[in-house]
Amino acid sequence: MIVFSLRARTRTRSLLLAAACATLASACDRDRGSVSTQTFPTVPKAACQSGDHPETALQGQVPSTLRRPEAFGGFNCNLRMVAQLRGEGAGWQHAFFTDAAGHACSYFDTAPVANGRTHRGVVVVDTTDPAAPQPTAYLATSAMLDPRETLKVNATRGLLMAVESVGGRTPPKVDIYDIATDCRSPRLLSPSENAPAALHKGAERADEGDFSPDGLTYYATSLRSGTVYPIDISDPRHPAVLAKWSMPTNQRTSGLAIGHDGSRAYFTLYGEGSASPNAQVVGGATNGLVVADVSDAQARKPHPQVKTLGALVWGDGSASHQLIPVSIAGRPFVIATDEGGSGDSNASGWKAACAAGLPAWSMARIVDVTDEAQPRVAAELKLEVNDARNCDQVLPDLAGLSGFTYGSHYCSVDDTSNATLLACGYFESGIRLFDIRDPAAPREIAYFVPPSVTIPSPGSLNNTTAAKGRPDHCSAQSRFDRKASVLITTCQDNGLLVLGWDTRTLARMTPTTQSGRPR
């Protein structure tokens, strides 16, 4: 589009700009808005206890020597397995809820395949006694058969919801369940299978989504089309699309989160990292997040609009995937988790990232959103495997593989209103627990990398390569149960895992001063 006659001038301008930036770097950074180019150190490693099985190579690494059938028995450090419900395996994510009677429940998706399955769909597990998790139901309505990453719980109203994904119809089916009455036996509220399509024109098959905190609106996103559509679920029997918002041209979005009063939203920019060939074409990285005002939808104004307030882009990751608004020591932050590294998610992409000195595999970040117009990265949850200086040591582990390997997917905090602990699933690096009380200097305090399985789980999304000794994929959110001192999560072949910590050990790992700040 830009005319050829301007090219030479543009090149001249770029050179002049580069020369000027060399001496006036801060001014140029301001002109570019919030583009994070800062580099961060790796997270200090957890100090393990006697009896643990610590990692034998780099932080986060399962070396190639252990990637053989029956060779990898797992690693653990300050987290031990209390209970397991392997079932038929697990999918991308995990939601959870405690009902008024005190029953604690977990919900997790499984692969949409039918072969070898007894119970397809979303598994409902009673975790009231974390040492003895019991499956109580299997939800196999249309949206629950393949919810992808739309499976979410709203605690305010006690709702479980998913939007039909890959295999669905257009407009898609929405399944909304009551879990407030008895979380162990979800009750379908939305229209039944035989009713007309639940959503009117404008809705698309969804990939991600989340509730407003009041549980009256669900925001679904379509990764394919780069659209977001808020759904009015005030009456779960008649869900209705309120609007359809498009990301900028050629941009996509995946995960999102709505702030506590329902007016503020954080949307992922599911974009390219600096080492991707596509980033070179479009002139730089496009991965990050958008802060937006969604009060029109919250207030049910006619023709509601989304108003962008600010954005942040970083080049050392791609496929921005999940956002969690939290308060840390009274200050607002967003935990931002990518699902792609700085290059493409294949061998050539990893090599390109390594050559550029950038992380080849994804990680989480802590983003300061005190100034909504100018968010900034406060820290990265970068493991040693993410450090480009270690690429020569790490790349041989992944020979013949592509897609998700080492890298983050979903994180969870102990308390969004006062976050101190962060647990993240790093696919083949397992579940990692971090102390984030100092958001500028997070520390790893524990990890659990589950053993490889010898017989793949039929409902696992990792089942095609697991039998060859590949590490399991831990991709889901985790529930903190501080009373029972356990973390409940899922990994794809190992199913639901209850991981316990020793409270005295954890206290030693997270020493505090009288002010509550880390030492």
Add this chain to the structure above:
Amino acid sequence: MALGVAIAAVVVVAAWMHLERASPEIAGDWKSWRSELHIARSDRGYAIRVVSPDGFLGGHYTGNPRGSAVTLRGPLSALCGTMAYSKEDDSLEFCGEQFARAAK
């Protein structure tokens, strides 16, 4: 060494000013298939209002002309930091959308 840096800086600034003078006049109203730009001259460049009822582009920006492009500051400038002008067909490109002058 210091003299060399000073001379280089003077050359850069002179060239920069030349490009600034060559900036096209983009004040006015523009339309894409789904958004509008309302651009007015301001003290130091442009005041730009973007209207995009069904998307994320909407908001207020300030723009500093840099030759055939305008460097932006505003809500999405981290992602879309420039607006490019094409003299050939008198159009603007912003954040992947092509804008033509709106009929008066």
